[in-house]
Amino acid sequence: MGDWGYCIKDCKTCGGIGYIRYDVPIHDENFGKMFPCPNRKFVEWDNTIGIDVEEAKTLDWKSYIQNDAIREMRRAYDNVLERGWGWLYIHGEPGNGKTIMAKSATVYARNVLDIPVKYRKMSEVINHVRSSYDADNGQGLYLKRLEEWSRLKMLVIDEVGRDRQTDFSKQSLSDLMDARYQSSIKKRSITVWVSNFAPSEIFESYLLDRVADGRHFIVHIKGKSVRPMLDDTKTLSKAWWLDY
Incomplete structure (x- = not known):
């Protein structure tokens, strides 16, 4: 047996x-x-994916009430996951489900499609590569860490553009996006960018051109925040029926 x-x-x-x-x-x-x-x-859940296992158990996007915003995001994720490569840039107002859907897509990719994936906030990625300069061989460690982020099969990055950008963070983001872009156009990887801001509000023309590549997907979620309508009797998933 x-x-x-x-x-x-x-x-x-x-x-x-x-x-x-x-x-x-x-x-x-x-x-x-x-x-x-x-x-x-x-x-066998690996918390280094970026989502705690107890939270991951709750992240089933089929259980959310299917309003327009949820359906549009699900279609976008299905498109890029089915193709198996490329970029997806999702943006819209805070509180309209972008993060919970990004995390749900991470769980779905890992558990259903067996895709190696990590979910991170943009600040976490930048801080990880920036801390490499605390070591003696800072430049070498920086390049090594950048390579680690670059070679992931699927990377979901949330809160893009939320934090004030320093010269270092701009350069690190540029290096990361360039590496992920090269991997994408070779049909080797999937990158999801999640933000409250449109690409034109964040990126310089060089990076904006990469996001706007016709082989990639840009989705603007127009639903407003549901958070003001929540109370202590409603979880976020229970609130998706609300008409916004």
Whole structure:
């Protein structure tokens, strides 16, 4: 008998055995077959992805009420994930679901599509490469860390343009975008940029030209923030039915 494995505690899908069987007619090709429980992925969850496992368990975009903003973002993510390469730039007002959908896309890419992926805020990436200069071999370590970010199959970067840009952060962002761009046009990687600002409000012409490449996707989410409508009885996912 094979390894039945384990699942998340008190899993309601498989009862904890790690496998499921579908209720299908006897003539169906899946009749009588056992399949890994989708929640087993969380047993081996790697928090270095950038999302805590307990939060990741809640990030199922199928469970959100499907308003226009959620549907538009889901289509955009599906397009770039199905193609398997390219850039997706999503922007719009704060509080309209960009972050929760970015995190949900990260979980979906990892658990369903088996795509190596990391989610980070822009400031976290910049701070990581900037701290390399605290070491004696700062320039070498900077290039090494930049390479680490550049070679990821999928990288989701949130809060682009939120923090004040210094000369160093501008140069680091330029280096990162250039490396991710070269990887993208060679059809090797996916990069998602999430921001409250349109590309033209953040980037200089050189980088703006890369974002606006016709092979990439730019999506403007026009929904307003739902946060003012929340109270302590509503989670963010419960608020997606609100008409905004």
